[in-house]
């Protein structure tokens with residue numbers, strides 16, 4: 124399931140977000156943040172002014188706005204008449220439809236009972252602005268047609284609330300007109316426009332000015348698709364009356380001035396028009412700081428005129444669209460019944476165009492200067508002039524960026540310069556550690572090679588030892604500290620008899636066998652002693668059955684492995700060997716004494732020695 128934020132006008136589907144952060148950079152009021160511990164952006168609805176820039180710049184389709192198509196569809200399925208209010212920007216959006224009258228017919232085909240051009244609402248509102256400008260009473264106003272501009276003032280310039288012209292926007296005026304016209308009837312009113320912020324704006328009006336749903340031109344296209352509406356199937360139809368006059372020029376920023384015949388002369392006029400988010404924000408800031416010096420009302424549109432509204436197809440060409448609007452307005456004015464229009468304007472004067480505003484202050488407290496300085500130093504902009512900035516992060520100055528960082532509404536990494544520096548440092552650390560790793564790897568390979576050589580040498584030595592071990596006449600056994608046999612030779616196995624030989628056929632070398640089950644208890648003590656004392660016991664004679672075994676036990680690995688050499692003293696070759704050994708011992712032990720005796724007896728002593736040596740020699744030869 125896509126993770127979609129609830130209840131907001133705009134949403135970001137995190138699963139579709141590719142983390143390009145275009146939305147964050149394009150948001151003019153920093154309403155999009157990356158929450159702590161997350162990597163994908165979220166919209167702070169309270170801060171959002173509904174401009175739709177995030178939606179327009181998001182090419183991955185992660186940003187979307189509240190869709191009202193189903194709601195309108197439901198109205199169309201209901202009993203009540205549904206009236207369409209059509210914004211004049213249609214001429215800039217539906218350039219693929221040959222004539223506006225076809226569009227009217229297509230909307231009727233959807234099930235709308237009436238199609239009203241909002242241009243007449245523009246004419247009414249323009250008249251209101253004309254009053255303000257002509258009867259100047261010492262107060263300059265910000266025109267309140269663009270809901271985004273109104274939101275911007277309410278949230279970020281609430282001190283200017285009293286300077287917003289207290290007039291409704293044209294769609295609301297048009298709603299007042301149709302509500303008046305169809306007074307007493309249960310009707311639903313749906314506004315089709317290029318704006319997304321107006322979806323929230325309509326929520327402020329009820330009763331005689333209520334708009335029940337607002338869908339964008341993009342959503343209107345969705346409806347056409349859903350209902351399979353194609354222009355080739357329809358004949359021309361006209362808008363319902365009252366028809367607008369120059370109100371059709373409204374999508375071009377100064378169109379409302381022309382609709383109200385408001386003086387646009389640079390010399391005699393008192394209204395400045397501005398559009399596009401940069402100019403509008405700057406104009407409002409100037410108006411707040413130096414309104415009394417500027418001495419002009421401001422006619423403002425956050426987009427570059429409604430011809431470039433976010434609810435229209437993306438990447439529209441502004442000047443082509445403007446041409447489409449003027450063409451549309453000219454066609455409406457051919458054979459225009461001006462007298463009827465004047466009567467209509469007169470009649471609908473009773474529509475209430477007045478409105479009030481409530482502040483929704485979202486300004487942030489200025490952080491302490493030291494905090495700003497710390498952040499600027501972090502991103503390497505400590506010495507940059509106060510109002511300078513590269514604009515890459517979407518903030519207008521380094522200082523503004525630092526303020527946002529201190530409030531947790533921006534990340535230092537959004538500074539491209541800083542992010543690159545951090546990346547370079549990381550690359551350097553990685554390169555260094557890669558080099559070190561390569562060095563370590565080479566050393567390791569050397570060690571592995573040496574170890575292999577050592578292992579081979581050890582294996583060869585072991586093989587040689589095994590050969591020697593197995594060729595010995597004496598029995599050899601090696602056991603671990605639990606008395607399990609680690610190694611034993613054939614002589615040892617033979618020494619223990621037939622039963623042990625059979626075991627050895629199944630378990631070669633008796634490896635793993637318990638020595639305690641193979642040798643009598645008297646042997647265990649000797650092994651135990653060697654394990655405990657870590658000292659050898661040599662040449663110990665132990666009786667086993669009818670045999671006398673001579674055993675030497677010695678530590679192989681301190682207290683964990685011991686080895687034993689066992690000789691059967693009754694075997695002839697052992698007897699001979701033992702006689703030789705023991706006679707050699709006798710000779711050695713008594714040598715001093717023999718020498719003394721020899722010294723005393725002269726030649727007799729050396730004869731004794733010779734005699735003993737000859738006995739030894741004779742045994743050795745036999746062997």
Ligand code: SF4
Pocket residue numbers: 135139140141142143144145146147164177180181182183184185186
């Ligand atoms: S513009 Fe779209 S894809 Fe890019 S960060 Fe914003 S939501 Fe994600």
Ligand code: SF4
Pocket residue numbers: 133149150151152153154155166170171172173174175176177178
């Ligand atoms: S609609 Fe505008 S103000 Fe709101 S989050 Fe998107 S870019 Fe920011």
